[in-house]
Structures are given as C-alpha cells and as structure tokens.
C-alpha cells in the first residue's frame with residue numbers, strides 16, 4: 001500500500017492529552033473528536049488539515065493515556081499515517097486496532113519539515129521525502145498485525161475469526 | 165529456556181509451554197475492566213461483533229470513576245449506557261455511586277485481581293496490579309470490546325527491564341519518590357513495550373501501597389506492566405480479599421533481561437516531576453521556592469490510606485496557606501471511612517482542605533479542581549503533561565503526599581521536614 005501526502009510536523013513526546021484533551025472525552029464519535037484534534041498544541045491543525053495528510057513527529061508519539069480517542073481523532077481528521085522514530089505502546093496498539101497506519105522510522109523527524117511531500121510504502125517499509133530526496137527504511141508490520149490492518153481493524157478481524 | 169515472570173504468565177495464559185519476548189499470541193483474560201469513559205465505546209465495539217453475551221459476566225468489571233458522580237449530561241449519558249449494559253449482561257462488578265472508587269485502588273482492595281493472572285483494562289494505569297503479581301496492562305476500547313466477546317486479547321510478549329532495589333529508604337522517601345527517580349533516570353520511553361520486574365532486598369522495605377504507586381507509574385515510562393515479587397506482605401494483603409486459587413511465578417535464574425537498573429533506596433530524597441513530563445525529576449530542595457495555587461492529594465497513585473495519614477500527620481494543628489486550595493480525595497469509599505474513623509478527615513478539614521467523594525476528579529482535568537491559565541498545582545497524581553489538569557497554560561508538579569501537604573501549608577513547594 002502506497003500513500004502520498006503532505007506532512008504536518010511536531011516534536012517529540014506528543015501526548016494523548018494534546019492529541020485529544022480529556023475535556024472532550026465524554027464524546028466518542030470520530031467526527032466530533034476530529035474537531036478538537038491537536039488543538040492544545042496547534043490551533044491551525046483542525047482548520048488546515050486535508051484528507052491524505054501525514055503527521056511526522058519526534059520520539060514517543062502518543063505517550064500518556066490509553067484513550068483510543070487519540071488515534072480515532074487523528075484518523076477522522078483525514079490523516080493517512082503517522083510517522084515517527086518511536087510510538088508509545090498503547091497508542092501503537094490502538095492505532096493498529098482502529099486501522100490507522102503508524103510507521104516507525106528512525107531519523108525521519110530530522111529530515112522532514114512542515115509541508116514536505118512524502119511517499120510512504122507500507123508493504124515495503126519505506127518513506128521518501130520528495131523535497132530532500134532522502135529515502136528512509138521504516139518498520140514493517142509482523143503478519144499478525146498486517147492481518148488486523150488489512151481486515152480494517154480488530155473488530156472486523158475478530159468477526160471473521162468468530163465466523164471462521 | 166529460563167523465563168521471566170511476564171513470559172511465564174503469558175505462556176500459561178496462551179496455552180504454551182514457553183514463550184519468548186517478541187512472540188505474538190492470543191492469551192486468555194482473567195479480568196477485563198473499563199470505566200465510564202471507555203466502557204461506552206467498548207460496548208459499541210462489542211455490539212458490532214454480533215455476539216450476544218460477554219464471555220464471563222463475573223470477570224467483567226465496570227467502574228464509573230472518571231467523570232462521575234456525573235459532571236455533566238454527557239457524562240451521565242455515558243454512565244447510563246454502561247449501567248444498562250451491566251444490567252443486561254448480568255455484570256455484578258459494576259461500581260457506581262456509593263460503592264465506587266478509583267478503579268486502580270478499588271480492584272485490588274475488593275480482591276478482584278491477584279497473582280499470576282492476566283488482567284486488561286481500558287485505562288493506561290491498569291499496570292497498577294503488577295504490585296500483587298498480576299500481568300495487567302492498559303489497552304484501548306476496541307481491545308476491550310473484543311475481549312468481552314472472546315475472553316482473549318492479543319499480546320506481544322514483552323522484553324523485560326530488571327529493576328534491582330537495594331537498601332532502605334530515608335525518612336520522607338515513599339514509593340512515589342522511588343518511581344519518579346526511576347522514570348527520571350530511564351526517561352519517558354525508558355520502558356517502552358517492556359515489562360519492568362522488581363528484584364532485590366529493597367522490595368521488602370516497600371509497603372503494598374508504595375508498590376501500587378510504583379507499579380501504577382510504569383506506564384509513565386511506557387512500560388507494559390511493573391511486576392513485583394509476591395512476598396509475605398502481598399499474601400497478607402490478599403488474605404481475605406482475593407478468593408481464587410493463585411500461582412506465584414518467580415523469574416528463573418538466567419532469565420533474559422534487556423537491561424538492569426539498580427536503585428539504592430538509601431540514597432534517594434523527596435523529589436518532584438516538574439512540567440511537562442513525568443521524567444523531569446528534581447529534588448524538592450532545588451525547586452522549593454516555587455509558589456503554588458493548588459495542592460491535590462488523591463488519584464490512583466496516592467489516594468491510599470497511608471497517603472492520607474502522611475498528609476494529616478503534617479497538617480495536624482496547621483493551616484493550609486491562604487493562597488492555596490488544598491483538595492483531598494480518598495481513592496475508595498473504604499479508605500474514606502477508615503480515614504473518618506481514624507480522625508484523619510477531621511484533621512484535614514480543620515486545616516482547611518476540601519475533602520470529596522472518591523473519583524478521579526481533577527487528576528485529568530475532568531472536574532472538581534480544574535486549573536485556570538497560569539495556575540500551578542502540586543499533585544500526587546501521575547501525569548503533568550500540558551493541560552493535564554486544565555488550561556494548557558497551567559502547570560502540574562508531581563509529588564508525594566508528604567510534599568503536597570507540606571507545600572499546601574507553605575504556599576510553595578516544600579520538603580515535609582519544613583513543617584514536620
């Protein structure tokens with residue numbers, strides 16, 4: 001699967017409290033969550049984000065709470081994938097379960113600037129920055145996780161298994 | 165092959181003879197817990213699966229603690245959806261109103277979690293139960309909905325970080341200082357994807373409540389679970405509470421650890437974690453001039469009875485500084501009543517604290533003590549991210565109950581010694 005998109009750029013340790021602040025957690029409809037995605041960190045995000053955009057960030061993206069509202073809000077904002085050198089465990093897990101591709105890619109945050117156009121190849125495990133021409137090796141999912149992503153998330157995957 | 169505790173528990177629950185770090189497998193779940201924020205979306209996911217009944221109604225636990233007693237109509241609606249689901253499914257461990265407390269204190273206290281079991285919770289601090297030897301970790305609400313249907317969850321067997329505790333603590337050093345010290349050393353991703361396993365003679369120096377606090381904050385270093393050995397203190401805590409027969413797993417000699425961290429407990433002093441990361445740890449004496457607007461003693465980290473005792477010990481006969489609001493929230497109603505009986509609540513209220521019903525309250529900026537722009541709070545909770553307790557321009561310093569109480573009296577960050 002190949003994605004081409006424009007990058008949003010954030011630093012390290014983007015936590016779940018800024019991805020979707022707790023004051024909105026009585027809500028869990030994706031479109032409603034998307035209205036407040038990243039607002040405590042970057043008020044321009046919700047105004048300017050376009051379907052197919054990518055988020056590139058520093059280490060430990062998604063640290064903090066187990067709120068699945070975080071990957072849901074990002075996905076519902078139209079973001080096609082998040083790329084960072086490392087992700088917080090629960091965020092990574094939740095992203096797979098909801099079908100938001102997360103790509104572990106060492107050094108990406110040092111090369112990419114806001115607005116760069118990137119090509120992400122999920123099956124090959126590569127990220128290309130079209131502006132700098134730099135090609136990055138990224139993580140590939142184990143088959144088990146690919147199975148979940150290809151099924152469109154854990155619920156669909158499990159439905160199939162239960163009917164199995 | 166020699167195994168770690170995490171590997172042994174996961175192998176037993178994955179119907180394997182042994183597993184190795186990195187293996188992916190489905191494991192059987194002993195308890196699956198959600199709260200008022202995560203239960204409603206988990207219920208939706210469960211219903212999308214087209215399964216009628218949860219796999220075992222006695223092993224599902226629902227706790228209405230985050231935005232409850234309902235802070236607004238949306239919170240009330242979420243609690244109602246959870247309540248209706250509990251009734252329809254015959255879930256008896258549904259906690260709301262009087263019997264409800266903060267989930268991570270409530271489950272151990274009520275004897276719902278025990279050694280050698282696998283517990284998942286749709287809340288990141290589910291790792292707390294590692295204090296009693298449970299392989300417990302936080303998951304999302306999709307995982308929760310699916311596990312309610314299948315009784316299973318997918319797991320990647322974690323590598324293990326061995327933490328060796330040595331010696332005895334100095335006065336005023338509690339579990340909170342020990343875990344903040346460790347997070348300060350290894351950083352906020354120091355245990356990412358890892359199980360932390362505690363070893364060493366220093367473990368015996370820690371009370372169960374210290375261990376709960378420490379296991380709780382495993383997730384602040386991104387750890388999956390923080391496992392303590394099961395010793396005499398653990399057995400004493402479990403006696404009369406935890407009813408299921410249990411297996412105590414010990415790490416094999418030669419088990420493989422990714423890394424080892426040694427901590428000399430006698431060298432530690434009271435610390436705080438300054439904004440905006442739990443790893444931004446500094447000795448109290450270095451920041452003791454910092455003025456505060458609020459002190460919060462509570463949350464799943466430090467709303468235990470021993471925490472309230474420490475606070476009351478320092479506040480007896482003293483007054484909260486006129487510029488400070490000090491709020492105390494016992495983690496469970498049982499703790500609240502014990503504190504009442506011991507006269508602790510009276511001492512705290514006499515000193516000028518507000519005391520409220522057991523809830524997460526201001527810990528995540530939900531209600532009952534949310535911060536305005538520019539306000540600063542010393543809090544016994546576990547996170548100090550930007551905006552965690554309210555306005556994005558407010559600040560949270562994480563500390564032990566002793567430091568929080570001393571700070572409340574002095575109106576600035578203070579060492580307990582200053583008021584003792």
Ligand code: SF4
Nearest residue numbers: 266463464524527528
């Ligand atoms: S007290 Fe705070 S950290 Fe603990 S469960 Fe509640 S909101 Fe989460």
